[in-house]
Amino acid sequence: MKSLLIVAHGSRRSESNSEIAQVAARLADKARGEFDIVEHAFLELADPSIPEGIERCIARGATSVQVVPYFLARGTHVADDIPRQVAIKQATYPGMDIRITDYLGCAEELVDVLLRLAR
Amino acid sequence: MKSLLIVAHGSRRSESNSEIAQVAARLADKARGEFDIVEHAFLELADPSIPEGIERCIARGATSVQVVPYFLARGTHVADDIPRQVAIKQATYPGMDIRITDYLGCAEELVDVLLRLAR
Numbered sequence: 001m002k003s004l005l006i007v008a009h010g011s012r013r014s015e016s017n018s019e020i021a022q023v024a025a026r027l028a029d030k031a032r033g034e035f036d037i038v039e040h041a042f043l044e045l046a047d048p049s050i051p052e053g054i055e056r057c058i059a060r061g062a063t064s065v066q067v068v069p070y071f072l073a074r075g076t077h078v079a080d081d082i083p084r085q086v087a088i089k090q091a092t093y094p095g096m097d098i099r100i101t102d103y104l105g106c107a108e109e110l111v112d113v114l115l116r117l118a119r
Numbered sequence: 120m121k122s123l124l125i126v127a128h129g130s131r132r133s134e135s136n137s138e139i140a141q142v143a144a145r146l147a148d149k150a151r152g153e154f155d156i157v158e159h160a161f162l163e164l165a166d167p168s169i170p171e172g173i174e175r176c177i178a179r180g181a182t183s184v185q186v187v188p189y190f191l192a193r194g195t196h197v198a199d200d201i202p203r204q205v206a207i208k209q210a211t212y213p214g215m216d217i218r219i220t221d222y223l224g225c226a227e228e229l230v231d232v233l234l235r236l237a238r
Contacts, residue, residue: 004237008191016192019224026230035237066237072127072191072223073135101236104191104229105138111145113226118123118154118185 003037003062005053007082008070010042017046020070037062043077043085050085054098064097065089072105122156122181124172126201127189129161136165139189156181162196162204169204173217183216184208191224 006027008020020040028038037060041053048056050067057065067086071078083100090098104110125146127139139159147157156179160172167175169186176184186205190197202219209217223229 004233006233011192011194013192013194016194019192023230023233026227027233030230031234031237034234068233068237070191070233072189073130073132073138075130075132075135104232104236107232107236108145109228109232109235110223111142111149113223113228113232114123114125114142114146114187114189115150115153116228117220117223117226118150118187 001037001061001063002035003039003057003060003065004031004035005050005057005065005067006038006040006070007050007053007067008040008042009077010044010046012045017042023070035066043081050082051088054086054089058093058096062096065099067098067100069100069103071103074103074105078103120156120180120182121154122158122176122179122184123150123154124169124176124184124186125157125159125189126169126172126186127159127161128196129163129165131164136161142189154185162200169201170207173205173208177212177215181215184218186217186219188219188222190222193222193224197222 024040039053039056041048041050143159158172158175160167160169188197
């Protein structure tokens, strides 16, 4: 059973963190049949953490975990901090397929989304 | 002549700021004929500032400026800081149509983008 974990930065504002939970819920709807488990996690300032998010996926029966960084720029968070936290669970579950995808900001389609917002 | 100004947070890392300039360049290509002027600006930590970005649009002949927040969450930056900086130029040019659109994070299509990245 494939799982998908959206990872956002995390905020001191609970409303911002709730937005991520809502994105994950909509994604779960959309991904059904392809990714039957969708969870979310935060790099910092909010729970669940990235290792906790991966554990949640596995506890629900995941056989793979795709970690999708919900970040717009390739800063140190995307380049270093997320991989470091994911590596903790990759070490715990060496037989499990846990990998990090491209981050949101490198998706070409964002330009279409911006154009639609501007219209 | 309609213009579009993407506003990102801005970073101490010049690579992150360059990513925004690249998004603006791709957007300019895509928006041609609809928004003939596309500029970018930063809320903080990098240049041009939001008022400077609006001035650039106007200097290039813009008759309207659509300010699109390149932000994922509706935090104080989106709710307060961007409107405050835009208001400076709205006061300078009362006859000009300068408005702020929805921010990127509230676009429903982001879920499709995340799903595509996970595949």
